[in-house]
Amino acid sequence: MTKKIFFAIILSALLYYSCENTPYVQGQFLYENKCANCHQSNGEGLGNLVPSLRSDKPADISSWVCIITGGKKDTIASDNSFLVREMPAFKNLSPTELANIINYVNHSFRPEFKETTIKEIQTYVAECVNNQ
Amino acid sequence: MDLKYHEMKLWFFLGISGIMLIYGCKNSSDDKLPYLGHKTMVDGQPVYHKIRPYRYLNQDSIWISDDTLKNYVYVADFFFTSCPSICPKVMKEMTRIYEAFKDEPRVKLLSFTIDPVRDNVPRLKLYADNLGINHDKWYFLTGEKEFTFELANDFFVVALEDPEAPGGFDHSGKIILVDREGHVRSFSEGTDASQTPRLIEDIKKLLRESFAND
Numbered sequence: 001m002t003k004k005i006f007f008a009i010i011l012s013a014l015l016y017y018s019c020e021n022t023p024y025v026q027g028q029f030l031y032e033n034k035c036a037n038c039h040q041s042n043g044e045g046l047g048n049l050v051p052s053l054r055s056d057k058p059a060d061i062s063s064w065v066c067i068i069t070g071g072k073k074d075t076i077a078s079d080n081s082f083l084v085r086e087m088p089a090f091k092n093l094s095p096t097e098l099a100n101i102i103n104y105v106n107h108s109f110r111p112e113f114k115e116t117t118i119k120e121i122q123t124y125v126a127e128c129v130n131n132q
Numbered sequence: 133m134d135l136k137y138h139e140m141k142l143w144f145f146l147g148i149s150g151i152m153l154i155y156g157c158k159n160s161s162d163d164k165l166p167y168l169g170h171k172t173m174v175d176g177q178p179v180y181h182k183i184r185p186y187r188y189l190n191q192d193s194i195w196i197s198d199d200t201l202k203n204y205v206y207v208a209d210f211f212f213t214s215c216p217s218i219c220p221k222v223m224k225e226m227t228r229i230y231e232a233f234k235d236e237p238r239v240k241l242l243s244f245t246i247d248p249v250r251d252n253v254p255r256l257k258l259y260a261d262n263l264g265i266n267h268d269k270w271y272f273l274t275g276e277k278e279f280t281f282e283l284a285n286d287f288f289v290v291a292l293e294d295p296e297a298p299g300g301f302d303h304s305g306k307i308i309l310v311d312r313e314g315h316v317r318s319f320s321e322g323t324d325a326s327q328t329p330r331l332i333e334d335i336k337k338l339l340r341e342s343f344a345n346d
Contacts, residue, residue, distance in 0.1 A: 037218070
């Protein structure tokens with residue numbers, strides 16, 4: 001009897017996970033809470049005001065890591081005005097969280113997806129100029 | 133025999149309630165949109181809540197007033213260009229509405245800045261250009277700050293200066309639907325994308341109602 005219940009639980013857990021669209025559940029959670037406000041839930045961004053994360057090209061992961069952890073600021077200017085586009089720095093994300101966010105974004109928005117490992121992320125974090 | 137009679141009775145009632153349900157739902161979807169806000173009675177006639185008269189400069193330095201908009205139904209939101217919090221999300225929903233009514237000349241979109249000191253006409257123009265929208269369809273409006281806070285109240289939107297809030301202003305992300313007479317007829321929470329399709333349907337409903345006699 002207990003064996004049957006055990007298998008039923010395992011089976012429903014498997015079913016539940018296979019129905020999830022993304023294998024990066026933590027990444028999705030973090031993306032929705034920290035990134036989707038500007039980049040939007042579907043990664044489209046907002047015109048030229050917020051860059052889109054969707055692309056056919058593979059992402060430059062090392063620069064992504066630096067931008068997420070160090071932030072980014074630039075200006076769009078016309079003859080008589082300017083707008084500041086600013087992405088805040090998310091300094092407190094661990095390499096695991098960074099890997100999950102980046103893998104979630106790539107998996108969801110880029111067909112050329114290739115999984116990034118936590119080890120790679122650690123290397124990129126160490127290489128970032130704007131963190132020093 | 134007795135069982136069969138009960139069964140028939142049951143099916144009969146189920147059928148009746150089904151028809152009533154369908155009919156009831158159909159009726160309510162044909163109904164006019166409600167008038168939102170406080171209603172008063174003057175000489176036995178209802179007087180509905182109305183947006184006060186206003187006049188603002190848009191991104192092309194053209195005066196836009198309630199009078200300009202009397203032949204249009206419009207949706208409005210309050211924002212500021214340097215807003216780091218909910219604005220991009222609400223703007224995205226505004227662009228969805230914009231896309232849905234791109235070819236419908238009787239619908240306009242209004243975005244009032246609550247930070248007019250920084251958001252002057254050139255900056256609003258730059259913002260609109262970079263959003264990539266038609267300037268004749270979607271107005272980005274700048275005017276006097278205190279008046280805008282009060283006007284926001286008429287739209288049932290909270291807008292105020294708050295040094296503690298991200299970007300220095302606190303405001304709610306509602307998108308408000310207004311009819312040709314300046315009455316508020318529907319709204320959605322711009323931070324909740326799932327509400328936008330309903331608001332789009334409400335705009336269609338209001339169009340049918342507002343231009344029925346034209």
